[in-house]
Amino acid sequence: MKIAFYGSSLLSSYWNGAATYYRGILRELSARGHDITFYEPDAFDRQQHRDMDSPDWARVIVYPATVDGLNGVMNEAAHADVVVKASGVGVFDDELLDGVMRRARAGAVRIFWDVDAAATLDEMRADPAHPVRSALPGLDLVLTYGGGNPVTRAYQEFGARECIPVYNALDPGTHFPVPPDPRFACDLAFLGNRLPDREARVEEFFLKPAALLPERPFLVGGNGWETKAMPANVRHRGHVYTAEHNAFNCTPLAVLNIARDSMAHIGFSPATRVFEAAGAAACLITDAWEGIELFLTPNKEVLVARDGQDVAEHLSALTPELARNIGQAALARVRLEHSYALRGAQVDGILREHGAKVAQRQDQMERA
Template sequence: MKIAFYGSSLLSSYWNGAATYYRGILRELADRGHEVVFHEPDAFDRQQHRDMDPPDWARVRVYPATADALVGVMDAAAEADVVVKASGVGIFDDELLDGVMRRARPEALRIFWDVDAAATLDDMRAVPDHAVRRALPNLDLVLTYGGGDPVVNAYRAMGARDCIPVYNALDPTSHFPVPPDQRFAADLAFLGNRLPDREARVEEFFLKPAALLPTRSFLIGGNGWDTKAMPANVRHRGHVYTAEHNAFNCTPLAVLNVARDSMAHIGFSPATRVFEAAGAGACLITDAWEGIEMFLQPGEEVLVARDGQDVADHLATLTPERARAIGRAALARVRAEHSYALRGAQVDAILREHMGRTANRQHQMEGA
């Protein structure tokens, strides 16, 4: 199938946490014979911070972030068998959703792919005339980054014909154990951009333990933290490119995952970082969220913390030997059960099934 995918960026992970998710799934779809064209705007300095060259498994069309350029980009939807608009492009989101779905051929499969479902649903509840809510009756399918039954039920209640979670996963060709790199040496490291609905949780789960353990070393990576007041034992690295993630995860004694407010509330939405860290064989400490045992076993493959005190307690008693054992167990679990090869097979099956439904519906309409 020809897939026209409209998303934030395939080529850059700069202010774009969905990059590795897109790469993992779309490469697998290409390997299964699909022809992928990824449309991304030249916005937010992402093109100046690329961490991947255009791949041979997808054609990437970078377009100027202008209203004039938008028209030509949307017209390309008419050439596709599957039209996908992802959430969080960051510019012209509403116009893109409306425009590409109107231009899609009648027999094409129309999909909204929500990589931040909890936040999107909150917005739709607050704004009855939300663009996504208006679009739902005319879409064939909603795919989500995660969320479990709460997200599925909420989308169906708002008018989606169907909603299926496609969870994050591991790309073992990109994320794997590597030798330590002293640039990332620390007892606990956290990687994530500074966002309004994450900051308070970072204060609780990362900065509070740093203050409680003044003799231990802490490292924070990601954009936006340079102006944040932090304890003296916290170092700031700024943006960490995807190619450096393995060393970032393998070097510290442990790495921390902190969910955003909405994701922690709904649960069943492991961040990309969870699988990147596990894939590197890191000892992961995560804040508590519902459904974690679907992905990693608490106490054996991951350490779970209810608050900053729990993080400090885990770190205070964690030995290098136990950290390595937890990391090895997590690596084995995600390689066996949570690879992008499995997610790609899932999406391929979803596309083929729903394309069949679309063809049957079109045939019935023509025969009426």
């Protein structure tokens, strides 16, 4: 099937946490015979911070973040069998959703792919005229980055024909164990951009344990933290490119996952970082959220913390041997049950099933 995918960026993970997710799934779809074109705007300095060249498994169109640039790529939707508008493109999101779905041909499968469903649902509850809410009756399907049954039910209550979670996963060809790198040496590392709906949780789960354990070295990577006041034992690394993630995850005694407020509230939403860390056999400490056991087993494959005190206690009790055992168990689990090969097979089946449904519906309309 010919897929037109409108998203934030495939080529750059800069201020774009969904990049690894897009890459993993779209590469697998290409391997299953789909013809993919990814449309991304030249915005937020992402093109100046690329961490991937244009791949051979997708054609990437970078368009100017202008009205003319927008109109040019929206017209391309008419040539696709599947039209996907992802959330969080960052510029002209509302215009893109309306424009590409209206331009899609009659027999195309129309999909909204929500990579922050909890936040989108909150917005729709607050705004009866929200563009996504208005678009749902004309869409064939909503796919989400996670959220489980709570997100599925909520989307269906808003009028979605069907909503299916497609979770993050591991690409074992990208994320795997590597030798330690002294640049990332520490006892606990956290990687994530500074975002308003996560900052309070970073203060609780990362900065509080750093203050409780002043003799232990901590490391934070990601954009935006350079202006944040931190304890003296916390070192700031800045943006960490995808090619450096393995070393970032393999070097510390443990790495920390901190969900955004909306993701933690709704649960069933493991971040990409969870699978990247597990794929590198890192010892992962995560903040508590509902559904973690569907992905990793607490105390065996992951350590779960209810607050900053728990993080500090986990770190104090952690030995290199225990950390290695937890990391190896996590690696075995995600390779077996949470690979992008499995996610790609899932999405391939979804697209083919809905392609047949749309074709049947279109045939019935033409016969009527």
